[in-house]
Amino acid sequence: MVKKVAEGVISLFFPAECKICRRSLEPLNRSFICTSCWSKVKWLMPPYCSRCSKPFPPSDVLGESSCLLCEECRTEPALYKKLLVPTLYEGVMKEAIHLLKYGRKKGIFLEIKKILRKYLEQNFLSFSELDEIIPIPLHRKKLKQRGFNQAYLLAHFISGFSKLKLVDRSLLRIRETRPQIKLNKRERAANLKDAFQVKNGTSFRGKAVLLVDDVYTTGATLREAARLLRTFETREIYVLTLARAP
Ligand SMILES: [Zn+2]
Numbered sequence: 001m002v003k004k005v006a007e008g009v010i011s012l013f014f015p016a017e018c019k020i021c022r023r024s025l026e027p028l029n030r031s032f033i034c035t036s037c038w039s040k041v042k043w044l045m046p047p048y049c050s051r052c053s054k055p056f057p058p059s060d061v062l063g064e065s066s067c068l069l070c071e072e073c074r075t076e077p078a079l080y081k082k083l084l085v086p087t088l089y090e091g092v093m094k095e096a097i098h099l100l101k102y103g104r105k106k107g108i109f110l111e112i113k114k115i116l117r118k119y120l121e122q123n124f125l126s127f128s129e130l131d132e133i134i135p136i137p138l139h140r141k142k143l144k145q146r147g148f149n150q151a152y153l154l155a156h157f158i159s160g161f162s163k164l165k166l167v168d169r170s171l172l173r174i175r176e177t178r179p180q181i182k183l184n185k186r187e188r189a190a191n192l193k194d195a196f197q198v199k200n201g202t203s204f205r206g207k208a209v210l211l212v213d214d215v216y217t218t219g220a221t222l223r224e225a226a227r228l229l230r231t232f233e234t235r236e237i238y239v240l241t242l243a244r245a246p
């Protein structure tokens with residue numbers, strides 16, 4: 001209580017500042033980032049790969065871009081049908097996700113919900129084609145450390161928006177994995193081997209599911225989860241992330 005009052009007094013004289021540009025936050029802004037910085041979030045714009053949404057340089061467009069696949073999607077097996085993703089993982093969005101995950105600034109999620117809502121309202125996927133939403137799980141140790149799973153927050157919001165069933169206890173992360181960032185392709189695959197386990201696998205038979213995570217960098221994590229789910233005869237797998245590496 002005393003701490004709350006003290007914080008109130010402090011914020012009166014020293015208004016909270018934007019975690020990115022350091023200018024004062026607007027009153028009532030609880031998202032840690034000012035409106036001006038949020039407006040700089042980069043949305044994914046065509047042309048991009050029709051499966052993994054990898055952006056193509058504008059000069060690469062050859063007429064009808066909606067059916068173009070990137071090099072990797074042309075050579076790798078299709079483990080999921082399509083990546084749905086509103087923004088690019090750079091600049092403000094990259095910092096926002098870091099503040100949310102590592103700075104535990106959950107207020108960031110207030111603005112992220114608006115971005116997701118705007119994206120979902122444009123109806124990039126008909127929800128009637130889907131049966132269930134599954135967040136990519138964190139290992140229980142990491143969940144305990146962080147206190148929340150950002151993929152769950154996203155999936156929970158989408159589930160509320162779309163009225164689709166949220167299934168968060170069937171896909172489990174049973175092995176701790178190293179951060180993928182500095183690993184090459186082969187190391188990533190080894191790192192993720194047997195990382196996930198599925199409970200009640202038969203319940204996925206014939207289902208179309210949407211796998212949700214916060215960021216798509218190489219896609220290795222989502223592909224591994226999709227690969228495992230497919231062994232339970234899912235009908236279709238879509239993936240959705242908040243942001244994608246450019
Ligand atoms: Zn700012």
Ligand SMILES: [Zn+2]
Pocket residue numbers: 049050051052053054069070071072073074
């Ligand atoms: Zn692709």
